[in-house]
Amino acid sequence: MSPSVPAKPTLDGLEAKWAARWDADHTYSFDRTKTREQIFSIDTPPPTVSGSLHMGSVFGYVQTDTIARQRRMLGLELFYPMGWDDNGLATERRVQNYYGVRCDPSLPVDPDFAPPEKPGDREIPIARQSFVDLCDRLVVEDEKKFEELWRTLGLSVDWAMTYSTIGERSRRASQRAFLRMLARDEAYSAEAPTLWDVDDRTAVAQAELEDRETNAAYHSLTFHGVDGGENIVIETTRPELLPACVALVAHPDDARFAGRFGQTVRTPLFGVSVPVLAHPLADPEKGSGIAMICTFGDTTDVVWWRELQLPLRNVMGRDGRFLPNPPEWGTDVDDAAGTHYEELAGKNAKQAQRRIVELLAETRELVGEPKPITHPVKFYERGSRPLEIVTSRQWYFRNGGRDQSLRETFLQRGAELRWHPAHMRQRYDSWVEGLNTDWLVSRQRFFGVPIPVWYPLDAAGEPQWDAPMLPSEDRLPIDPASDLPEGFSADQRGVPTGFIADADVMDTWATSSLTPQIVTGWGDDDDLFGRTFPMDLRPQGPEIIRTWLFDTIVRAHFEHGTLPWRDTAINGWVLDPDRKKMSKSKGNVVTPMPLLEKHGSDAIRYWAASGRPGTDTAVDEGQMKVGRRLSIKLLNASKFVLGVISEAPAGEITEPVDRSMLHALAVTVTECTDAFEKYDYARALERAERFFWHFCDDYVELVKHRAYGAADDPGAGSARGALSTALSVLQRLFAPFLVYVGEEVWSWWQEGSIHRSEWPTLTEFVEGDPLVFAATAAAMGAIRKVKSDAKVSMRAEITQATVTDTEVRLAALELARRDVLAAGVITQLDTVVGDALAVTATLADPRA
RNA sequence: GGGCGCUUAGCUCAGUUGGUAGAGCGCCGCCCUUACAAGGCGGUGGUCGGGGGUUCGAGUCCCUCAGCGCCCACCA
Numbered sequence A: 001m002s003p004s005v006p007a008k009p010t011l012d013g014l015e016a017k018w019a020a021r022w023d024a025d026h027t028y029s030f031d032r033t034k035t036r037e038q039i040f041s042i043d044t045p046p047p048t049v050s051g052s053l054h055m056g057s058v059f060g061y062v063q064t065d066t067i068a069r070q071r072r073m074l075g076l077e078l079f080y081p082m083g084w085d086d087n088g089l090a091t092e093r094r095v096q097n098y099y100g101v102r103c104d105p106s107l108p109v110d111p112d113f114a115p116p117e118k119p120g121d122r123e124i125p126i127a128r129q130s131f132v133d134l135c136d137r138l139v140v141e142d143e144k145k146f147e148e149l150w151r152t153l154g155l156s157v158d159w160a161m162t163y164s165t166i167g168e169r170s171r172r173a174s175q176r177a178f179l180r181m182l183a184r185d186e187a188y189s190a191e192a193p194t195l196w197d198v199d200d201r202t203a204v205a206q207a208e209l210e211d212r213e214t215n216a217a218y219h220s221l222t223f224h225g226v227d228g229g230e231n232i233v234i235e236t237t238r239p240e241l242l243p244a245c246v247a248l249v250a251h252p253d254d255a256r257f258a259g260r261f262g263q264t265v266r267t268p269l270f271g272v273s274v275p276v277l278a279h280p281l282a283d284p285e286k287g288s289g290i291a292m293i294c295t296f297g298d299t300t301d302v303v304w305w306r307e308l309q310l311p312l313r314n315v316m317g318r319d320g321r322f323l324p325n326p327p328e329w330g331t332d333v334d335d336a337a338g339t340h341y342e343e344l345a346g347k348n349a350k351q352a353q354r355r356i357v358e359l360l361a362e363t364r365e366l367v368g369e370p371k372p373i374t375h376p377v378k379f380y381e382r383g384s385r386p387l388e389i390v391t392s393r394q395w396y397f398r399n400g401g402r403d404q405s406l407r408e409t410f411l412q413r414g415a416e417l418r419w420h421p422a423h424m425r426q427r428y429d430s431w432v433e434g435l436n437t438d439w440l441v442s443r444q445r446f447f448g449v450p451i452p453v454w455y456p457l458d459a460a461g462e463p464q465w466d467a468p469m470l471p472s473e474d475r476l477p478i479d480p481a482s483d484l485p486e487g488f489s490a491d492q493r494g495v496p497t498g499f500i501a502d503a504d505v506m507d508t509w510a511t512s513s514l515t516p517q518i519v520t521g522w523g524d525d526d527d528l529f530g531r532t533f534p535m536d537l538r539p540q541g542p543e544i545i546r547t548w549l550f551d552t553i554v555r556a557h558f559e560h561g562t563l564p565w566r567d568t569a570i571n572g573w574v575l576d577p578d579r580k581k582m583s584k585s586k587g588n589v590v591t592p593m594p595l596l597e598k599h600g601s602d603a604i605r606y607w608a609a610s611g612r613p614g615t616d617t618a619v620d621e622g623q624m625k626v627g628r629r630l631s632i633k634l635l636n637a638s639k640f641v642l643g644v645i646s647e648a649p650a651g652e653i654t655e656p657v658d659r660s661m662l663h664a665l666a667v668t669v670t671e672c673t674d675a676f677e678k679y680d681y682a683r684a685l686e687r688a689e690r691f692f693w694h695f696c697d698d699y700v701e702l703v704k705h706r707a708y709g710a711a712d713d714p715g716a717g718s719a720r721g722a723l724s725t726a727l728s729v730l731q732r733l734f735a736p737f738l739v740y741v742g743e744e745v746w747s748w749w750q751e752g753s754i755h756r757s758e759w760p761t762l763t764e765f766v767e768g769d770p771l772v773f774a775a776t777a778a779a780m781g782a783i784r785k786v787k788s789d790a791k792v793s794m795r796a797e798i799t800q801a802t803v804t805d806t807e808v809r810l811a812a813l814e815l816a817r818r819d820v821l822a823a824g825v826i827t828q829l830d831t832v833v834g835d836a837l838a839v840t841a842t843l844a845d846p847r848a
Numbered sequence B: 001g002g003g004c005g006c007u008u009a010g011c012u013c014a015g016u017u018g019g020u021a022g023a024g025c026g027c028c029g030c031c032c033u034u035a036c037a038a039g040g041c042g043g044u045g046g047u048c049g050g051g052g053g054u055u056c057g058a059g060u061c062c063c064u065c066a067g068c069g070c071c072c073a074c075c076a
Helices: A014-025 A055-073 A089-099 A128-153 A168-183 A239-244 A299-307 A337-344 A349-362 A404-416 A422-433 A508-512 A515-519 A526-532 A542-560 A592-599 A601-610 A621-647 A656-677 A681-707 A714-734 A739-747 A770-789 A807-814 A817-824
Strands: A039-041 A077-079 A101-103 A124-126 A187-197 A209-225 A232-236 A245-250 A264-266 A273-278 A290-294 A366-380 A388-397 A418-420 A454-456 A499-501 A535-540 A565-570 A798-805 A826-833 A838-843
Touching (some): A014 A739, A101 A128, A128 A592, A168 A542, A209 A349, A239 A349, A273 A290, A337 A349, A404 A542, A508 A542, A592 A621, A601 A681, A601 A739, A681 A817, A770 A807, A798 A807
Parallel strands (some): A418 A565, A535 A565, A798 A826
Antiparallel strands (some): A187 A388, A245 A290, A264 A273
């Protein structure tokens, strides 16, 4: 094919031109006739579409794409689908804010319901189905925006294989996996104290917690001794939970309380009798060394409550407000107890605390002033108020949180997985080692995969929680709220001897932990599953190791007895230009589209691919400019080489300096290939880039005069052959990074897409002596410096130059004498053997 | 409290088996060289966080200290 180079190459318009071509040519379509060995499958993170687009969304996905493209060029068939994580609370919240509505499952469906144009001041309560419909509607819009961004970025995913975590395939896989875990006793339901978000009114899992330093105060409260026993003063940050107090606890070895264990004291304000107990978890150093146990102030209370077998005195409602009636206190309480409790009923935790402190002050049972402190408090990661603990029936998946040997099993799975970079495994290990509960998967929410379970109602209308009724797998996916259990009719729903549906949905992670199974067609397409599972690579961010990565390992272990993938590549964080962590609340989120338009996709990709694996990287427009400059350089260098070889044919590569340059390029190819093998795309880019500038600055300048020679000049043919070979290799080395300009310059002289071309191998090269190019390039650099120091043009003539260098390097230089004379515009070149390189030169008189 | 990572030129960062410190940006100077002036060429600039050790030789290995960031932890 004869090269066809535009007169004025440009980066403008390349994205639109080639994105359309790739789409039309199915350049990235997956060929499912390939065997498992020929396929490289990537379990790409489905982004949370209800979140905003930001540079963090770009960073990791580009890094993954460079690996995907290089593997494709190696000849592997890429199984590289893209999904959208759209179910779950994040979407519900977005819908609530976007439309100004609130789901009230007690309302009947209004068939004429339409959302308001703009959200009003007050949220409109709507039926569950209407709410879910709005969620479905909005995620479609959000997904379009993500797809547009990914396409602009040039991600080489197969757009015919998208999926969403609320889609039918996902629901079917999620429910099937649930039923199988239930059958194997890997899933179970239980009534137990649970961390609870009072705003979203749902249980949350350990993986969704985060600690926040929170202001609080130690309140010293007097508990009254009975039968002549002395009073005991305890310190608490949650005095409002006093009516929920069930015991005091101190360390068994604490001499201060040695005589008190087993005795009874009476609580302030209420006069409830509670025992003084010993437990090793009580810390003598903390507060007054003795604590009150309430049901429940924190997770330590839950441990004490369980291990000391204490009664339940619940005061906190699921809406975060004190229950209307006091708990069961026993008979022997203060007369004023009920009155005092009435003061708290209906108040939230903060209000109740304020009031109870006033009451305690009035009764002089508050000792001194509260002492302000800050301490870590558990929050739902998306929540704004501290979590409470309430008792409720929930579904759990076993994950080792309550089983040491299972925990060991998952640690072993983590060790089997190949981590890039390797140290990221530490995060996995410390998470698994710290698990203390099973995985709570049920959520009291609406937009999610329903738990596929019904319960029979007895003659009194009470649900039989221990006898769930399950659908057969061929019915999946189902919604138990509208579908019926086998053998029941619709009119039996909710009536005695009938049935009710499980009202909950699964946590979004309960579904997204199955992405390897969902995309590979587990249970739906056995042929595809056999060709793609277990998958090769899981790329993802570090923040979801404890959720997505760990959960996915749990599911694959239980269902398939294997790892879900062989390798995982963990990307770093994206920081704002001032190296601060980006977050919506700080308002420093950088959105990608303006940067893409300003610098171009290849420049953005260059920035992302420059970030080392697992290394936090700042948004850096300077780096994007460097990427753009590199792209322009590739255009121009390609234009030059193709211009030369279109004038006269490439010949056999015979000249020592030509072979030497190719030798250096071969070394670079090996380095790039090795780096990619280890998932180090950044190193591959850096090596390719370093050689490319060396090639442009030193080699092209050196041989261009010779390359212009006639068709029958062997030296000219050799230069053209070397230039042509090097250009082809360099274009392909850059192709995984600079996908648009790479395709453009390839199209000028080659058939087919560069992204389906072969990754360079050493068979394309000829042998050469590395010293020739090295010594010559060094000498040319010194000659350029002479001219630069003399402040003359690089075209200025040198009448005589003397190059001093070692004997072996001079011998190498001698082999390129013709090129040195031409490139340096040197009339007479002398050489002197010495210790190191030095150049002296006499410049021609410009007036002569 | 436990763990991981980072600390190299003014800035952002490379530096993979230990062998005379690198890139880009910035800055200074030069060059309109027919691939490239929204370019190119040349240059300035670092006791590689502090201390100790191993070695003929340490940015690179070991110990220790400090600062920054992150992860985990039952956080009255």
